[in-house]
Amino acid sequence: MGLRGFVCFNNAVFALLPISALADAVVEGRVQLPKSHSAPVMTKRYEIVTHGAVLSTQPPLAVVYLEGSFPKPKSPPTKHVAQKDLAFLPSLLPVQAGTRVEFPNLDDTYHSIFSYSPAKRFDLGRYRPEERPIPSEVFDTSGLVTLRCDIHEHMRGLILVLNTPYFVMTDAEGRFRLRGLPSGQYTLKAWINSKTTQEKPVALKSGETLHVDFP
Amino acid sequence: MSAVAEPNERAVSRFRTRLSAAMMLVVSIMTALGLYLAQRNITTNAERDLQQNFQAELSSLHKLQELRHAALAERCRVLASKPRIHAALEDNALDLLYPSAKDELRDLMEGEEPPSEQAASNLHARFYRFLDNTGTVLPPPNLKDVGILSTAEEVQLAFKKLPDTQQTGYLLRAELGEDVVDEITVVPIFSTETGDLISALVVGFKPFEFAAKSASTGMKSGIWVNGRLNLPSLAKPAQDALAGEITSVVTKGDRAQSNFTVQVSGAPHLMFYKRLNPNSLLPPAYEVCVYPLAGWIAQLHRARWQIGGAGALLLLGGFVASHFVAVRFSKPVEQLAADSEQNRAQRKRAEAALASAAEELQRSTRYSADASHQLKSPVTVLRTGLETLLAHDDFEPEVYEELSALLHQTHRLTGVIDDLLLLSRMDAGHLEIKPEAVNLSQLVEEWLDDLSALPDSPQVKIEKQIPAKLYVAGEKQYTSLIVQNLLENARKYNRPSGRIRVNAQQNAKHVVLNIGNTGRPVPRDAQPHIFDRFHRGGTASAISGHGLGLNLARELARLHGGDIRLVCSENDWTEFKVYFPVAQPATDRTS
Secondary structure (H helix, E strand, O other): OOOOOOEEEOOEEEOOOOHHHOOOEEEEEEEOOOOOOOOOOOOOOOEEEEEOOEEEEEOOOOEEEEEOOOOOOOOOOEEEOEEEOOEEEOOEEEEEOOEEEEOOEOOOOOEEEEEEEOOEEEEEEEEOOOOOOOOEEEEOOOEEEEEEEOOOOOOEEEEEEEOOOOEEEOOOOOEEEEEEEOOEEEEEEEEEEOOEEEEEEEEEOOOOEEEEEEO | OHHHHHHHHHHHHHHHHHHHHHHHHHHHHHHHHHHHHHHHHHHHHHHHHHHHHHHHHHHHHHHHHHHHHHHHHHHHHHHHOOHHHHHHHHOOOHHHHHHHHHHHOHHHHOOOOOOHHHOOOOOOEEEEEEEOOOOOEEOOOOHHHHOOOOHHHHHHHOOOOOOOOOEEEEEEEEEOOEEEEEEEEEEEEEOOOOOOEEEEEEEEEOOOOOHHHHHHHOOEEEEEEOOEEEOOOOOHHHHHHHHHHHHHHHHHOOOOEEEEEEEEOOEEEEEEEEEOOOOOOOOOEEEEEEEEOHHHHHHHHHHHHHHHHHHHHHHHHHHHHHHHHHHHHHHHHHHHHHHHHHHHHHHHHHHHHHHHHHHHHHHHHHHHHHHHHHHHHHHHHHHHHHHHHHHOOOOOHHHHHHHHHHHHHHHHHHHHHHHHHHHHHHHOOOOOOOOEEEEHHHHHHHHHHHHHHOOOOOOOEEEEEOOOOOEEEEOHHHHHHHHHHHHHHHHHOOOOOOEEEEEEEEOOOEEEEEEEEEOOOOOHHHHHHOOOOOOOOOOOOOOOOOOOHHHHHHHHHHHOOOEEEEEEEEOOEEEEEEEEEEOOHHHOOOO
């Protein structure tokens, strides 16, 4: 752990990068987010909604990531998707493949988290908040995993499993900044919802900051 | 009498019969009408009661059924909204669909079928299947877990297009060689992500059984679907026959519920059918209840017999009453007829008697008239001869005496004949009176003079009190005859040194002449007969007379509108009273 540091910000996770790569390329820009239909949310709580045929967060958020073939981390990080107030928190979690995700129950009731998604099928069964160890799953396959609760049918959460360690969530306005990227020819993708992923080819040069807007 | 009365009796009895028949007819019609109304009333009442009972029973069953149905529907809806099932369908994990459902439907599928009494509260599914979004049945991985159905039966669960609302239907299938009916509930499943109709859950339950609940009333119930009937309490051929009947009715009219009478195994039953799954996309299924009418009909028959018996008694009573009333009514008529018959007979008899009497009288009067005429001429010849002989003067004096006696006799004979002639004319009605004013005073005066002038008149004193110019109405000749007769009698039957009293007075209507004389009175027992013809008051035959005078006088007086009566005849005094009608003033004073 000493060699590898984690920088955690609220809602924005920066992947651990080798120290030598810190001076590498940066991509910043803005993703055109779909218009939110709901009233402004004061608590900034995001949840997964199905609107039409798509799953997305509400208010809309996007995940911007650099597509490419990167080695899996030797020791996978552990992430958390809690159940609080009968909702998943965070409602959308992008992870690199191989990441272990813990599902702590912060409610006073039972939850029964499962997923039938092709990317990851699991069923944690019913458990109480004091369940120890905290039920967790390792997500090895890239893809979108829909989290459901067998007891609370309205609860829905998303875990976006990516093959890349370079990803970032936009803020509510769609702005993003992805740092420490390796130089070279890549494809930059923006996941907006379950049906919409936009991509742009990028040529990254060390020390440079590239500006990319979606679309 | 009997010969005349017979047709009459017949007429009366005919009248009685007709009256009786009319009343019986009225009674019969009234009774028949009453019977008809009563019977119709009883039939409609019974039918209504039966219908009400039937409907009440059915509706209570239907309520239970609906309750259960609602429970089923809710249960299925909850099942269909289970997150795992949704997850399997939505997250492209169809292989997990039936395993997930197995957990969710475990409570429905496991265990034995509950007894039918608990069927309403205890939900037990026989099978379940999922349909994909094209309406085809998703094949289950393990038939045991989902309830065994043949492929053909599974096909029946498929839809051409998934229904977007919950549907109810029935499936008729064979299980272990027995016909089994399943109640099917189809619940649509919408994607929670897209809102699209992605699947449907089909659950088969054991249908709600009426049998146990309606066994007491004999009602049998079953389910008709797709032209087949499942009514296990009926024999198979009866089921098939009934199924055909229902099929024809159901396909003809699209009424959701109705009832009619059918023959089941030769016995009448009331059949009621009701669409079990109205507005369903599944094939129409009907609940069929048959209710045996045999008991009801027997009851109705009994009631009809009772009414009929009562009616017959009523009719009989009516007949008897009408007979009595008819007899009673015809009695006065009968009496009337008899009376009139009697009257007619009496009248006929009287008429006949009258006719014969009249004929007899006619004959006798004619006879006496003829006799008088035949007698008169020889007497005249005799008298003429005697008078001629008297005219001779060469006979012995004794001969003259004898001849004058004979002549006197001829005179007497002539008087008798004249009287007879007059009487017979009166009897024959040939005597006509031409009334005029006759001076009675003068007449009496004249005859009294004549009387005293008679040679053989005894010494009698005559007392006379007659107003002058007393006129009576009559023909003078006959009035004179009356007076003459009475005065002659007064003289004739008087005694020596006797007296005759004659007086007359006029009252409002009559002039009354009283003639009394002394002398031996008429014997009391002879008094009623003194006016009879040829009756001589029981007097000595020495007194001249022929017994016609008083009779003639009275007949004449009556003919004039008057009369003669014997006032008294006793103690040396006999008195007659003669009534003459008063003369009309116009004819007064002419004579």
